[in-house]
Each structure stands twice: as structure tokens, then as C-alpha cells.
Amino acid sequence: MRDVEFPEVPRPDEQARRQAVARQESLTKPVGSLGRLEELGVWIAACQGTCPTRPFARPRLVVFAADHGVAANGVSAYPPEVTAQMVTNLLTGGAAANVAAANAGVGVRVADIAVDADTPGPIAGHKVRRGSGVIGREDALTEAEVVAAVQAGRTIADEEVDGGADLLVVGDMGIANTTVAATLAAALTGIEPVAAVGRGSGVDDRGWMRKTTSIRDALRRGRPVAHDPLNLLRVSGGADVAALTGFLAQAAVRRTPVVLDGLLTGVAALLAEDLAPGAARWWVAGHRSAEPAHDAVLRQLGKEPLVDLGLRLGEGTGALAALPLLTLAGRALGEMATYEEAGVSGPVIAPPPLPGAVRD
Ligand SMILES: Cc1cc2ncn([C@H]3O[C@H](COP(=O)(O)O)[C@@H](O)[C@H]3O)c2cc1C
Numbered sequence: 459m460r461d462v463e464f465p466e467v468p469r470p471d472e473q474a475r476r477q478a479v480a481r482q483e484s485l486t487k488p489v490g491s492l493g494r495l496e497e498l499g500v501w502i503a504a505c506q507g508t509c510p511t512r513p514f515a516r517p518r519l520v521v522f523a524a525d526h527g528v529a530a531n532g533v534s535a536y537p538p539e540v541t542a543q544m545v546t547n548l549l550t551g552g553a554a555a556n557v558a559a560a561n562a563g564v565g566v567r568v569a570d571i572a573v574d575a576d577t578p579g580p581i582a583g584h585k586v587r588r589g590s591g592v593i594g595r596e597d598a599l600t601e602a603e604v605v606a607a608v609q610a611g612r613t614i615a616d617e618e619v620d621g622g623a624d625l626l627v628v629g630d631m632g633i634a635n636t637t638v639a640a641t642l643a644a645a646l647t648g649i650e651p652v653a654a655v656g657r658g659s660g661v662d663d664r665g666w667m668r669k670t671t672s673i674r675d676a677l678r679r680g681r682p683v684a685h686d687p688l689n690l691l692r693v694s695g696g697a698d699v700a701a702l703t704g705f706l707a708q709a710a711v712r713r714t715p716v717v718l719d720g721l722l723t724g725v726a727a728l729l730a731e732d733l734a735p736g737a738a739r740w741w742v743a744g745h746r747s748a749e750p751a752h753d754a755v756l757r758q759l760g761k762e763p764l765v766d767l768g769l770r771l772g773e774g775t776g777a778l779a780a781l782p783l784l785t786l787a788g789r790a791l792g793e794m795a796t797y798e799e800a801g802v803s804g805p806v807i808a809p810p811p812l813p814g815a816v817r818d
Pocket residue numbers: 533534535536540544630631632633634635636637657658659660661771772773
């Protein structure tokens with residue numbers, strides 16, 4: 459699938475990063491005392507290419523919505539029509555993500571990539587198909603659909619960045635998508651189906667068994683192509699994961715930082731880093747989801763999540779819960795007074811170097 463190639467991903471700005479490290483040492487607090495917030499502030503400066511940092515002007519959440527054929531196996535506690543119903547709920551402001559976005563000052567966009575229903579015109583502009591194949595016995599998508607979905611994600615990232623977004627947050631909505639995500643996580647990290655499977659939106663013990671079997675069957679088909687991101691998306695993925703993959707890679711190409719959410723966005727991140735090496739430097743992990751496979755995915759991404767609240771919702775809620783921490787980190791670096799400005803005496807003993815420099 460040569461139609462999907464990304465240009466070389468730029469690095470966050472090294473000069474701004476160095477300036478930010480130096481500035482952290484000049485601010486009126488013991489060196490390193492803001493802990494991880496200091497690393498995050500440095501990361502924001504490097505992504506913005508400027509120090510002091512600026513407050514984010516237009517943070518945006520994009521929720522990627524799609525249905526999944528594997529829902530027919532009885533792997534979710536909820537019926538497939540909930541996907542379209544929740545899309546409506548997200549559009550009218552009643553979902554958890556709407557509240558979390560409002561709390562964090564983030565604008566919300568919903569993109570129907572493969573919902574198995576008609577959705578309003580403005581959100582269906584990038585729709586690739588309805589649903590997907592039942593991944594235990596057939597391919598999720600055709601080659602053309604994979605390409606179209608990845609391109610849809612790229613276009614959505616471009617639209618957001620061109621519209622002024624300076625921080626992106628990703629989310630998912632789609633019944634049975636944790637079965638797909640767990641399959642991809644197992645294929646990409648090597649964990650077994652029983653280690654990858656989770657309760658998703660709350661499946662019972664019998665459903666859990668059906669889900670584990672579905673992941674096992676899907677993994678049997680997906681493992682042979684696990685090293686090839688686009689073919690893995692075709693065999694075992696879905697149009698939402700493919701679009702998220704394109705979106706995450708393109709956000710990095712466009713030098714725009716992203717806050718990752720739960721399991722589905724995590725597997726898309728692994729695939730995007732594969733397609734566009736270095737893209738992961740532009741992402742921060744918002745939270746650790748209660749889905750067991752998410753931990754393996756985060757480890758493979760080399761990301762320590764900002765919060766671990768036992769959330770298991772998706773929609774971007776974990777990322778949005780963490781967002782005020784990110785905002786604080788940026789503002790502390792940008793707005794605190796220096797020792798010189800405030801007339802506060804600096805240390806009399808040279809402080810130890812800042813702990814664990816930021817992954818740039
Ligand atoms: C009302 C409702 C709102 C949601 N918001 C996100 N999800 C989350 O749960 C689903 C994945 O779980 P599973 O694989 O078990 O179906 C996805 O839609 C995901 O976004 C929801 C699920 C439901 C039921």
C-alpha cells in the first residue's frame with residue numbers, strides 16, 4: 459500500500475527545549491520541585507518551538523466513531539446501535555466527553571468514519587464505510603478502505619491544524635471496539651488474548667469468554683501481518699483505528715502535540731509510530747485505562763501516563779481528565795516569576811540536575 463507514505467517527521471524544537479530546561483532552573487521554586495510538571499512544561503516548549511510557553515489557544519478533541527462487525531459475536535454488554543446513539547449524544551453535548559471537554563476548555567469534533575447508520579452531513583464527510591468485517595473470520599477492511607481511512611485521518615488533522623488547533627486530543631466511540639483494540643494490542647506487543655482481553659464497557663463472564671475467543675480467532679488471522687501496519691489494519695483493524703493512525707502521524711508532521719486517551723488510541727499510536735517514525739515525540743499519554751492491554755501498549759510506546767484513575771470509557775475522557783495538568787505545566791513554565799524578577803534569593807548550594815530529562 460504505497461499510497462500511504464508520510465514525510466519525515468520533524469523533531470520538537472531542541473533550542474526551545476534547552477531554553478525551557480534553563481528557565482525551569484530560574485523560576486521561583488526549588489529546582490525540580492514541580493516534578494513531572496517540569497518535564498511536561500519543557501515538552502510543551504519544545505513542541506511550541508518557543509520559551510516561555512504560551513497557553514494553548516485552541517485545544518480540540520476529535521472523537522473517531524465507527525461500528526465493528528465483531529459486535530455480532532456478542533462481545534459487548536451494549537447493542538451496536540449505541541454507537542450511532544452516542545454520536546448523537548456527543549453532538550448534543552450530553553456525553554462524558556462533552557463535560558470533560560468543557561471542564562478543560564476543549565472544543566469537540568465528532569468524525570463518523572464507519573458508523574453503521576446515517577449521521578448528520580457535517581460529521582459524515584470522511585465516512586469510509588459502514589461497520590467492518592467480522593475479524594475472526596474475514597478481513598476488517600479492503601485495501602482501498604484502509605487507504606481511505608488513513609487519508610481521512612490525515613485530512614482531519616490538517617483541517618484541525620489549519621483551523622488553528624494548537625493541541626489535539628483523540629477519542630473513540632464504537633461498540634465492540636475494545637475487542638478490535640485488544641486484538642491489535644496482542645498482535646503488536648505479543649501478549650496473549652487472555653492477557654489482552656478486558657471488560658470493555660462492562661461485559662459479563664460469558665461475554666468475556668466470547669470476547670476472548672473472538673480475540674484469539676482474530677489474532678490467528680492478524681499475527682502473520684503484525685509487522686506490517688497497513689495490512690494489520692486491513693485484516694484485524696477497523697476504519698476508526700486506521701483514521702486515528704493517519705491523524706496521529708499527520709499531527710506530528712504538522713508539529714502539533716497530541717494527548718492520547720485509552721486503548722484504541724494507544725494501538726493507533728503504535729501503528730502511527732511505525733508508519734511515521736519519530737511521531738511519538740509529539741504525543742503524551744493522558745491516562746492509563748483499566749483495559750489490561752493498555753498497559754502493554756503504553757510500555758511499548760515508552761510513555762508514562764499522566765493519570766491513572768481507573769477510567770474505562772474512551773471518548774477521550776482520560777486524556778481530557780489529564781489536560782488541566784498539561785495546561786498547568788505549560789502555564790507554570792510560561793508565567794511564573796524568575797528569582798531575578800521576584801527578588802527572591804536562589805540556592806546557596808548547587809542543586810542536583812533535573813531528574814529524568816523529558817523524552818523530547
Ligand atoms: C453508553 C456508552 C457510552 C460510551 N462511550 C464510550 N464507550 C466506549 O465503550 C465502547 C467499547 O466497549 P465495548 O468494546 O465493550 O463495546 C466504545 O464505544 C467506547 O468508546 C461507550 C460505551 C457505551 C455503552
